Amino acid sequence: MKLEQAEQRAAQLRREIEEHNYRYHVLDKPIISDEQFDQLMRELQELERQFPSLQTPDSPTQRVGGAPLAAFATLVHKQPMYSLDNAFSEAELRDFDSRIRKASGGAIDYLCELKMDGLAVSLQYENGLFVRGATRGDGVRGEDITQNLRTIKQLPLRLPEAITVELRGEVYMTRRDFEMMNAARRAKGESEFVNPRNAAAGSLRQLDPQVTASRPLKLFLYALGEHNLPLQTQEEALAYLERLHLPVNPNRELCRGINAVWRYCLAWQERRAKLPYEIDGIVVKVNSFELQRTMGATSRSPRWAIAYKFPAEEKTTRVLDIQVNVGRTGAITPVAILEPVFLSGSTVQRASLHNEDILAEKDVLIGDTVVVRKAGEVIPEVVRVVREARTGTERQFVMPVRCPSCGAAVHRLPGEAARRCLNPSCPAQLVERLVHFASREAMDIEGLGPRVAELLYREGLVVDVADLYYLQASRLEPLERMAEKSAANLVAAVEKSKANPLHRLLYGLGIRFVGARASRLLAEHFRTLDKLMAADQEALTAIPEIGPKIAEAVTAFFHAPETAPLLEKLRAAGVNMAEPEAEGAGGILQGKTFVFSGTLANYTRDQAAALVQSLGAKVSSAVSGKTSYLVVGENPGSKLQRARELGVTVLSESDFRELVGEAEQHAAGDR
Numbered sequence: 001m002k003l004e005q006a007e008q009r010a011a012q013l014r015r016e017i018e019e020h021n022y023r024y025h026v027l028d029k030p031i032i033s034d035e036q037f038d039q040l041m042r043e044l045q046e047l048e049r050q051f052p053s054l055q056t057p058d059s060p061t062q063r064v065g066g067a068p069l070a071a072f073a074t075l076v077h078k079q080p081m082y083s084l085d086n087a088f089s090e091a092e093l094r095d096f097d098s099r100i101r102k103a104s105g106g107a108i109d110y111l112c113e114l115k116m117d118g119l120a121v122s123l124q125y126e127n128g129l130f131v132r133g134a135t136r137g138d139g140v141r142g143e144d145i146t147q148n149l150r151t152i153k154q155l156p157l158r159l160p161e162a163i164t165v166e167l168r169g170e171v172y173m174t175r176r177d178f179e180m181m182n183a184a185r186r187a188k189g190e191s192e193f194v195n196p197r198n199a200a201a202g203s204l205r206q207l208d209p210q211v212t213a214s215r216p217l218k219l220f221l222y223a224l225g226e227h228n229l230p231l232q233t234q235e236e237a238l239a240y241l242e243r244l245h246l247p248v249n250p251n252r253e254l255c256r257g258i259n260a261v262w263r264y265c266l267a268w269q270e271r272r273a274k275l276p277y278e279i280d281g282i283v284v285k286v287n288s289f290e291l292q293r294t295m296g297a298t299s300r301s302p303r304w305a306i307a308y309k310f311p312a313e314e315k316t317t318r319v320l321d322i323q324v325n326v327g328r329t330g331a332i333t334p335v336a337i338l339e340p341v342f343l344s345g346s347t348v349q350r351a352s353l354h355n356e357d358i359l360a361e362k363d364v365l366i367g368d369t370v371v372v373r374k375a376g377e378v379i380p381e382v383v384r385v386v387r388e389a390r391t392g393t394e395r396q397f398v399m400p401v402r403c404p405s406c407g408a409a410v411h412r413l414p415g416e417a418a419r420r421c422l423n424p425s426c427p428a429q430l431v432e433r434l435v436h437f438a439s440r441e442a443m444d445i446e447g448l449g450p451r452v453a454e455l456l457y458r459e460g461l462v463v464d465v466a467d468l469y470y471l472q473a474s475r476l477e478p479l480e481r482m483a484e485k486s487a488a489n490l491v492a493a494v495e496k497s498k499a500n501p502l503h504r505l506l507y508g509l510g511i512r513f514v515g516a517r518a519s520r521l522l523a524e525h526f527r528t529l530d531k532l533m534a535a536d537q538e539a540l541t542a543i544p545e546i547g548p549k550i551a552e553a554v555t556a557f558f559h560a561p562e563t564a565p566l567l568e569k570l571r572a573a574g575v576n577m578a579e580p581e582a583e584g585a586g587g588i589l590q591g592k593t594f595v596f597s598g599t600l601a602n603y604t605r606d607q608a609a610a611l612v613q614s615l616g617a618k619v620s621s622a623v624s625g626k627t628s629y630l631v632v633g634e635n636p637g638s639k640l641q642r643a644r645e646l647g648v649t650v651l652s653e654s655d656f657r658e659l660v661g662e663a664e665q666h667a668a669g670d671r
Helices: 003-026 036-048 059-063 090-104 175-187 198-202 209-213 234-243 260-274 290-296 356-362 429-435 450-456 465-469 483-497 502-508 516-526 527-535 535-539 548-559 565-573 603-616 638-646 652-669
Strands: 074-076 110-115 119-124 129-135 141-143 164-172 217-225 250-256 277-284 305-309 314-326 331-343 346-352 369-375 379-386 411-413 419-421 593-597 618-620 628-631 649-651
Touching: 003 059, 003 502, 036 059, 090 277, 110 217, 110 234, 110 260, 110 305, 119 198, 119 429, 129 141, 129 277, 129 548, 129 603, 141 164, 164 198, 175 198, 198 209, 217 234, 250 260, 260 277, 260 483, 277 314, 331 369, 356 379, 356 516, 429 465, 465 565, 465 603, 502 516, 502 527, 535 548, 548 565, 593 603, 593 638, 603 618, 603 652, 628 638, 628 652, 638 649, 638 652, 649 652
Parallel strands: 346 379, 593 618, 593 628, 628 649
Antiparallel strands: 074 141, 110 250, 110 277, 119 129, 119 164, 164 217, 277 305, 314 331, 314 369, 331 346, 331 419, 369 379, 411 419
8 A cells, every 4th residue: 555545544544433432432322343443443553553654643543652651740721720619508509699690780590510520630732633631730730641641532632623722621430430440450459449539530640651541531521721712601612512522521501590500409419329420519600701701710719610519428437536636827626536437438537526616516525426427528527426326435525725746825816716826836836837848839848748747856857947958968867767868868859949939938838828829829929028028918919819818817927926037047048039030021012911812824822922921921811901912813702802892902913923023123122
């Protein structure tokens, strides 16, 4: 066969195989036998073996994955992958609806979708070709798992339309596949997975894509990230994804008003056991994209969506003891030590009792038989005591008046439910702070886990996080289970962390209510720690997504007497206290914000964005009052109408080329 004939046949085979993959894995309606499908695949493999130039990245033969990855790289999501706020009752759902109606002024159409219990992923297609995929990560950055995602047969490597779009989805495993996989592992003497969600997450994060390819993973797509598609609603978006032969959960419903939403939630609460996969609730989204944009988001979640969580599974067990835990903020939390019980996919041995008021209200005694559940199917908690099971041998637990870690008096501050140890040198708090400071999202100090943190404190080598930067390998080597190599690695990891940007340091300091997202917002706004320290609450709340609670916590932290000496020790050690400027900052287009819509003839979206960013501008995915220019290509969609309504300057592609050409000339002249 000549190359030209082979090329035509290979293209035909790819189309047929993808169509059969879609019918088998998405529609569950195959029209050929497995043997016939294998024959098509073998023919394509043979053609690509004979003519290596025919092998393309989107070929179905490439799904088996490449060579094992040495480590996962990091990918930045085009738009943040927010978490969802949860509602655990009808009242909380109605509160959510009230906030939406207050902003919109009328009845709302909601799209209700099943909340899959899997692993959230982001997929990037460029000109119809799947090019990148990542885990949710911290919502801004995720792990690059592109090769592993390519092994999922439901995921088309090429779309029928040459669009550039970011998609959001959930990778999961059916109950039947999970059980069959565990049975096979048992037969081989291998350890079993605890539940389908853990199995799916573990499979996607394998360093060897061949292992991922052997796991029965499936995918549902549920949202658009960055895109230029002329879609007005979530309902339209999902229907469009289905037309692209992408897997979308068919169990969804457009509900007019919150009464219809609640009926939908109740219906699936009863029916969920009949599904072939696990769900833990219903996702309720405002259907209109325009209203979604109006509502906006907080630093962690959109205001226009909420997840109604089904009542958690409950089990009965016995309280063997009640102990207290001292957290890094000094909170003294009572914890029930339980007779082990398997609950919602894992073995539970500890459950939070939250604080002394809740402990007294629930009247939990040591020795009680209690009902436990996972709140939001994550955090175990004691629901109630089975009083009729009491025998008279149960014992009362009394909250300590002194910290069990350092012996300092504990205090209950006005307006707080928790007792706290206010001793800044409390060992338990320090160890927790060290572990948090070294965590991946903070200073990312490899090798500094709970055991090492406790060891460093016990040996008197650290009394605060700044002391980490004064550690010497010679002092570490003699310590228990440390040795020369471990000591050198830890010192090197600490040294490396000095160069981290300000937002990591802020998160590592453990300021109350300041998570990873808020830390980044603060760092990117003020750029230096000194400027942030000088800011008052008014300046802080002027930052989008920073509310009064965060502002108050930040100012309180920097005014606390122990903060200044700590920061001075960090500064003297050479720890970076500035946020690097974005690439292109200070350029001729500094302060301008661009939005792109439609297909440009001479640039891809990424090329156009990189060009204006190199000249100092910012790029946004949505048109707002802060947008400087909307650049439109072919089929610009709803962004054009939005720009006209707001009076935003609209540029054609030729206008854009002229503008950036002049800017580049100015920049060259400045140099």
